[in-house]
Amino acid sequence: AQRVTQPEKLLSVFKGAPVELKCNYSYSGSPELFWYVQYSRQRLQLLLRHISRESIKGFTADLNKGETSFHLKKPFAQEEDSAMYYCALSGRPKAAGNKLTFGGGTRVLVKP
Amino acid sequence: NAGVTQTPKFQVLKTGQSMTLQCAQDMNHEYMSWYRQDPGMGLRLIHYSVGAGITDQGEVPNGYNVSRSTTEDFPLRLLSAAPSQTSVYFCASSYREGYSPLHFGNGTRLTVT
Numbered sequence: 743a744q745r746v747t748q749p750e751k752l753l754s755v756f757k758g759a760p761v762e763l764k765c766n767y768s769y770s771g772s773p774e775l776f777w778y779v780q781y782s783r784q785r786l787q788l789l790l791r792h793i794s795r796e797s798i799k800g801f802t803a804d805l806n807k808g809e810t811s812f813h814l815k816k817p818f819a820q821e822e823d824s825a826m827y828y829c830a831l832s833g834r835p836k837a838a839g840n841k842l843t844f845g846g847g848t849r850v851l852v853k854p
Numbered sequence: 855n856a857g858v859t860q861t862p863k864f865q866v867l868k869t870g871q872s873m874t875l876q877c878a879q880d881m882n883h884e885y886m887s888w889y890r891q892d893p894g895m896g897l898r899l900i901h902y903s904v905g906a907g908i909t910d911q912g913e914v915p916n917g918y919n920v921s922r923s924t925t926e927d928f929p930l931r932l933l934s935a936a937p938s939q940t941s942v943y944f945c946a947s948s949y950r951e952g953y954s955p956l957h958f959g960n961g962t963r964l965t966v967t
Contacts, residue, residue, distance in 0.1 A: 751894065778956075785858075786944065788895075788955035831877060841887070841912065842956065843897035 744769040746831050748845035755819050756853050762825070763814040763848045765803075765829030773831045775812040779824040789814075789827070799823070819852045826850075830847055856880050860945050860959035867935040868967045875962050876929040877945030883957070884926040885948045887912070891961070892943040892960065898945065903928055933967045 745768040755761045767773060774836040777789040790798045792805040803814045812829060820829060859878045879886065887902035889912075899912030903922040917939060919931040930955075932939060942963050946956040 746896070748896075776955075785957075785960055786946075786958040791955075841899055841902060841911075842897075844889075844898070846894050846896040 744773070744831055744833050744843045746829050746843050746845035748829055748848045749782065750848045751846070752849045752851065754851045754853065757821055758818050761792070761816050761819040761823070761850060761852075763827050763829075765814065765845055767810050767812065767814045767829075767831050769810075769831060769833055771833055771842045775803070775834055777803055777812075777814050778828045778830055778844075780828070781822075782825070785827070810847075819850075821852045821854060824850055824852045828848070858945055858947055858957050858959040860901050860962050861944075862931070862962060863960065866962050867932070867964065868937060869937060869966060872933050872934065875932075875943055875945075875964070877928045877930065877959060878926050879928075879945075879947040879955065879957070880926065880949065882925060883947035883949055884925065886922065887946050887956070888918070888928070888930045889944045889946065890914065890939075891942050891944060892931065895933060900943075932964075937966045940964060940966045 747766045776791045779789040780786045801816045805812050826847050826849050828847045830842040858879045864917040884905045890901040891897050898914045898919050901920040903909045906925050909920050942961050945959040946962050948954045948956045
């Protein structure tokens with residue numbers, strides 16, 4: 743069975759401070775990991791995925807297979823980063839479609 | 855381009871009532887799914903479909919039915935609502951081949967009294 747754990751329900755930081763959202767997963771195969779974000783009054787949307795190795799809105803995430811983690815980081819948080827963040831895992835093979843297992847979510851509050 | 859459209863946005867039901875949550879997408883996506891969002895539990899997959907005429911159960915399918923008669927529509931039916939089904943429901947779609955991001959609807963907030 744696959745599982746995603748986000749240990750922090752709420753993360754409160756000051757503007758300009760670094761922010762790190764933790765995500766740990768359990769999966770026996772080789773997973774694909776994603777971060778989704780939900781801003782206030784907006785739809786849930788993809789933020790980034792590990793296979794792209796991209797930086798979106800200043801956020802990066804590195805897949806650490808040894809620690810089974812996929813933490814999301816940003817060196818300088820902005821007020822517009824305040825949102826709900828979900829870590830998600832997709833197992834392989836993809837024959838069954840894009841089923842995702844989501845973590846419980848972390849609410850980020852960036853204070854001025 | 856509307857993307858994924860869910861109706862209604864809000865609904866209050868009494869225990870035992872039935873209703874259908876509507877979901878439509880105009881992106882010609884093969885894959886569609888329903889999730890429920892509960893505090894502290896993230897999003898849990900209820901049912902999904904990899905194409906018209908094909909549906910399968912997700913993690914929490916009990917109490918829900920789905921059908922996929924067309925590529926565009928994927929309604930979720932509650933046959934006999936229970937207070938445990940009070941939640942926010944999200945419909946999502948994506949291309950099936952390879953991985954592509956899930957596109958979410960705005961959600962339906964359902965309260966069962």
